[in-house]
Amino acid sequence: MPISLVKLNDGNSIPWIGYGTGTALFKQDCEKLVVSAIHSGFTHIDGAQMYSNENSLGAGVVSSGKSRTELFVTTKLLQLGPGQSVRDTLVKSLQELKTDYVNLFLVHTPTNFVGRLKETWKEMEAVKAEGLAKSIGVSNFRQKELEVILGNATIIPAVNQIEFHPHLYKEERELVEYNRERGIVTSSFGGLSPLFRSPGSAVDELAKSIAARLSKETGQAVSDSQVLLLWAKKRGIVVITTSTKTERMKEYLHADKLPELTDDDVASIDEAGSLETHRHFSGFYPKD
Numbered sequence: 001m002p003i004s005l006v007k008l009n010d011g012n013s014i015p016w017i018g019y020g021t022g023t024a025l026f027k028q029d030c031e032k033l034v035v036s037a038i039h040s041g042f043t044h045i046d047g048a049q050m051y052s053n054e055n056s057l058g059a060g061v062v063s064s065g066k067s068r069t070e071l072f073v074t075t076k077l078l079q080l081g082p083g084q085s086v087r088d089t090l091v092k093s094l095q096e097l098k099t100d101y102v103n104l105f106l107v108h109t110p111t112n113f114v115g116r117l118k119e120t121w122k123e124m125e126a127v128k129a130e131g132l133a134k135s136i137g138v139s140n141f142r143q144k145e146l147e148v149i150l151g152n153a154t155i156i157p158a159v160n161q162i163e164f165h166p167h168l169y170k171e172e173r174e175l176v177e178y179n180r181e182r183g184i185v186t187s188s189f190g191g192l193s194p195l196f197r198s199p200g201s202a203v204d205e206l207a208k209s210i211a212a213r214l215s216k217e218t219g220q221a222v223s224d225s226q227v228l229l230l231w232a233k234k235r236g237i238v239v240i241t242t243s244t245k246t247e248r249m250k251e252y253l254h255a256d257k258l259p260e261l262t263d264d265d266v267a268s269i270d271e272a273g274s275l276e277t278h279r280h281f282s283g284f285y286p287k288d
Contacts (some may be wrong), residue, residue, distance in 0.1 A: 009183035018044030034060025040249040048076035058097035076108035086123035105133035121149040164188035166273025187238040202272035226255040
């Protein structure tokens with residue numbers, strides 16, 4: 001069965017779960033892992049100029065044997081050098097990725113575009129109009145940065161990718177709602193952080209408890225990781241996750257085939273997450 005899709009505000013659709021080539025794969029040759037991810041069932045591959053591995057990501061897409069039209073490839077704008085345009089950087093990325101277009105192109109972080117967000121977004125709109133990016137969006141943008149570009153935008157960002165998990169639910173729920181009200185899909189990275197960066201937390205323990213209950217109810221093994229993926233899915237969040245292990249890749253994908261969490265489950269995870277606040281990627285945000 002195909003992966004569930006989330007409709008974007010420009011009419012395109014994005015697979016609900018994607019395989020990320022950052023974090024553990026940062027500056028690493030990811031060709032074999034991208035092939036493994038695609039063969040495991042991932043159709044959404046999330047990259048970035050910052051990760052310094054677009055060349056091997058593109059090689060993985062080619063080596064997988066999968067038709068380009070069956071895949072959803074994302075990359076992200078890092079920064080602009082002297083005299084360099086957004087188009088210049090994207091063309092270079094496309095060469096590295098061995099493709100004529102990306103499905104989604106994001107401004108990776110507002111920190112590198114302080115004072116020129118409006119101009120940068122206009123250039124993003126231009127590469128979409130040219131067909132070099134099917135959809136455009138942002139990453140790590142707070143409401144204040146979104147307001148800057150929305151005041152002058154012809155095209156509303158399709159996606160805002162942020163760190164989001166239960167330990168940031170309380171802090172980020174207003175931003176997620178702000179995105180939703182404007183038709184911007186929230187995408188998350190670091191979604192499984194409560195399980196391995198905050199072991200023993202209320203979220204960690206609750207996810208294990210819900211997983212045990214679902215395992216009994218469904219007659220199949222359900223993991224705590226799948227519970228947190230289902231939590232995000234229930235909230236309409238697109239999830240970017242990663243692993244170097246094929247069995248873990250398949251486990252993550254299988255969450256898409258599991259029954260939805262109940263409203264009570266989601267509320268309980270919200271509450272448990274609100275007991276602690278943990279942000280692990282704060283460097284993406286400008287200092288006020």
